[in-house]
Amino acid sequence: MDNPLQRFKGLLSYIEANLRGTITLEMLARESGFSCFQIIRMFKKICGYSPSDYIRRRKILMSNADLFANREIADIARAYGFENERSYLRAFRSVYGVSPTKLINSKGEIVLFEPWKIVNMKEYSNSLVTEPLIKYFPGTTYTGEEKYYNSKDNHAEAKLLADEVSQAKRGIFTGIRMPCGSGTFSHRYISCWEDNPNHNTTHLLPDGKYGIFNYIGFHSLDEVGAHQLRRLMYVVIDSWAKKKNIRWKESFIEQVDISSLNYDYCEVRIMVPC
Structure with missing residues (x-):
């Protein structure tokens, strides 16, 4: 089976080929081999829309040519797979905020919703990684x-992250990894989540990029x-980080949205000091 990036590109192509239906x-x-949960999360993370919203917007944009050619709305609705004229009009208003008639009469600009083009992602070991964005963050204190763990033991360290996240009931889990200086592979790990009963360490995340x-x-x-993330960082650095002046450091922050997790899917947001 193709890698995840090719499968997702194929999914977008499938949508474009079947907008009239x-x-x-x-x-x-x-079509893709992804689970329904994976597709929903991927579209929200990569495209910023749910699959249904993305498809609806693409259908409405593609139908504009028929609309301005004065085709009957009922015919357009059927041609693009809408249940009826009312559902088409409802979808149109959700995209443009007005009815088709008002939009045509106003002679206003048509906002384009182009097919998504994947130009800022890489495939890595049955996973995807997005191009880093450089952002400035003010100093933040985490409690x-x-x-402490031995980062040479990848399985134990991975289990530590999963166990820590499993204790978070909702919201965003934040983990801060940093060398502790007691050994080549030793790291300290500060975990923060909502309703954490054990707030016994405070760490200041300095302001900066x-x-x-x-x-x-x-x-x-x-x-x-740890090994998975370390190899992942090399992919990021080789692809983007050098030109963005991001240097791999042993200290970094990882954040996990609890709602993104499933037995076959996970999302981790990585923040690396520049």
Whole structure:
């Protein structure tokens, strides 16, 4: 089977080829080999829209040519797989804020919603990684539990992350990794999450620029260990970081949205000091 990046590109191509018709989440799953959960999360993370919203916007944009050619709205609705004229009009208003008639009469600009082009992602070991963005963050103090681990043991370190996240009931989990100076492979790990009963360590994250990228894995979170992230960083550095002046350091911050996790999917947001 093709790698995840090629499969997602194929999914976007499938949507474009079938805009004149019905496209369901189950159809996308069968076509791509991704699960429905994976598709929903990927579209939100990569494109910024749910699959249904993305498809609806593409359908409405493509239907504009028929609309301005004075075709009947009922015919346009059927041609693009809408249940009826009313559902087409509702979708049109959700995209443009007005009815087709008002938009045509106003002679206003048509906002384009082009097909998504993947130009800022790389495939890596059954996962995807996004191009880093450079952002400035003010100094922030994190309070949480502090633990030590041997980062040479990738499995144990991955389990530590998964176990820590599993204790977070909701929201965003934040982990701060840094060398502790007691050995070549030893690190300290500060974990912070909502309703954490053990706030016994405070760490100041200094203000400055950070390179931020997202890791999208098609596996459970407990496979994201220190070695996995270290190899991932080399991919990021070789592809983008040198020209963005991001230098790999042993200290970095990882954040996990609890709602993004599944047995076959995880998202980790990585912040690296520049």
